[in-house]
Amino acid sequence: MSLFSRVLPVLLLLSLAACSSGPKAPDWQMEAKNSMERAVAAYLEGNSRVEAMEFGRARSELSSTGRTDLMARAELLRCASRVASLVLEPCAGFEPLRQDAPAAERAYADYLEGRLQPQDLALLPASQRAAAAAGADVAAVRGIADPLSQLVAAGVIFRAGRASPALLQQAVDTASSQGWRRPLLAWLGVQLQVAEKGGDAEAAARLRRRIALTQNAAASAKP
Template sequence: MTVIRRLSPPWIRWCAIALLGGTLAACSQKPPAADWALNAESASDRATQAYLRADQRVQALEWDKARAEVRRTASPQLLARLALMRCAVEHASLQWNECGEYQLLAIDADPQEQAYARYLQAQPLSAQQIALLPETQQPVARALANGEGAALAAVKAVSAPLSRLLAASVVLRAQGPSPALLVAAVDTAAAQGWRRPLLAWLLLAASQARQAGDMENAQRLERRVRVLEGQAPSAPASDLAAAGR
């Protein structure tokens, strides 16, 4: 279950079909998870890791496997949960979208998923809806109403790297970019060696630095992009446009 420890929360814990943010202790007190649940958890983990390292072929294949396993239950609620998991992974890498796959299933989604979907879109949440979010995201959701400093502190307090990137993405969407938020996200992705989110956050940070007139920092960030892309650090700046594709 080390995979579950690494990715949760806010990622799905397929053990005992616990909703986003359940505890591993509960798993040991319940019957063994069904094969489909174990297979779906394993496939979704592989899909997530492939996505983070920008392996498009593998991530698509593994998401298909996870979806096929969940379909064995004939449960639209569980399919909605899986779709929301995938959407959250993408948002952590600044691939903002409307979670279209989830929206097709939203009518059958449980209240927890409905609240989580609103959170991913940085939409206002009531106190009751915030209480339905994964535990580590609740302080971030509450802090959004208390200004940039409070939100940044809440993001930094999230211990799991992927959860921290997701929290940073939500704050970015709700409040706009700040240098400290971008640094926190870049450092988080870089420490894990996650190519896809690191590239997205580096490109955004470089763009923001240029807009602010901080050319030294912008050029430093652009050199990091070139290294990540396997280019010489002194490559022409025009090459950065291709890096973001």
Template sequence: MIRLLTLILALLLAGCGNKPRQPDWLVNADGAQDRYERAYLSGKDRVATAEFARFRSEVASTAQPSLVARAELTRCAVQVASLDFSPCTGFEPLRRDASDAERAYADFLAGRIAPEQAKLLQEDYRGVAGGQGGAGALKGIRNPLSRLIAAGVLLRTEKADPEVLKAATDTASEQGWRRAVMAWLGAQAMRAEKAGATEEAAQLRRRMQLASEER
């Protein structure tokens, strides 16, 4: 997943021979985005709510619909990474004024992207968007959050095999992202139960119990 700061700096540098001074809103928004993502994925709802409000407020100060759309899509993306497939309601009022890339990303997260839109996505997601399924679609995705987002879309579109679930669970576990860990362990447990693998399912449920314990 491309961070807003990385995206904007790339645009700024493309039109300037010298490294520009980063605008205050951009620095503030980048920090808030990072804190929001970590808090949400870890299940710290109060912190996540406050940081997202700060993130969106900083971006909205630019009056640029595509940037605000990107902020809303960040929220939708971390939800997909945690297997919350709620509609991306924050983005839809901005769709008309968003760029083609933002609309493609929104459709990708919703699991309904058209093949011709795949080229508008960052490289990590193009295989999934192009119809690739299974664990092979996650190979080469080094960023943990991007890997979880891709895995979430695979599950949403019924193209996730057991190795996808394991890779996503391991990724969330390595990062200590409690909400995501619980979600992916639950998905693994449900699949094991449907397959009649009762001992495996019980082990996964025990791991979920550990993750649910308060620090």
């Protein structure tokens, strides 16, 4: 199950629904779905300005419903993209909503921050539940079909201090295959730290070249 399908289930597949013979989906649903998708994509690509703009649009659409559960899920999706990129800060946007958020959303927020209670494991999305139950098993992370969910699981394991070299490589490969510059640089940076700490000068030099290539490509793409 993808993170989009878990965190924003009401907004999922609305583009298909809009093309069906049934009633037209409300405008707020389509606008919120599209803005959230663009916001997450922009963040992972390293474009903070576009991410902030699109997320603001999504929040505006969701706030028109007065539904705490939808707003909480949007905030959690935003925080999940940060955990995937190793920006391990509190999920500040969710906390004002915590008191009125459903139990599953509270459990997911705790999971992202590395303080999930064992009794709440069953409340997690299926993919994250398997990874959380397996601990630091890289095979469990690799078995998650959705790339963003995979990086989230890896980020949670890293936050707990249990990330193996194999898990770091898996995260790098996932971010690279998706063209997600921000998490790729974050995970490459961790690999570089490990190489330097272990005295592997050849690996460290190779990683510095790859990081520089990724950073230079981003700089050249800016107008």
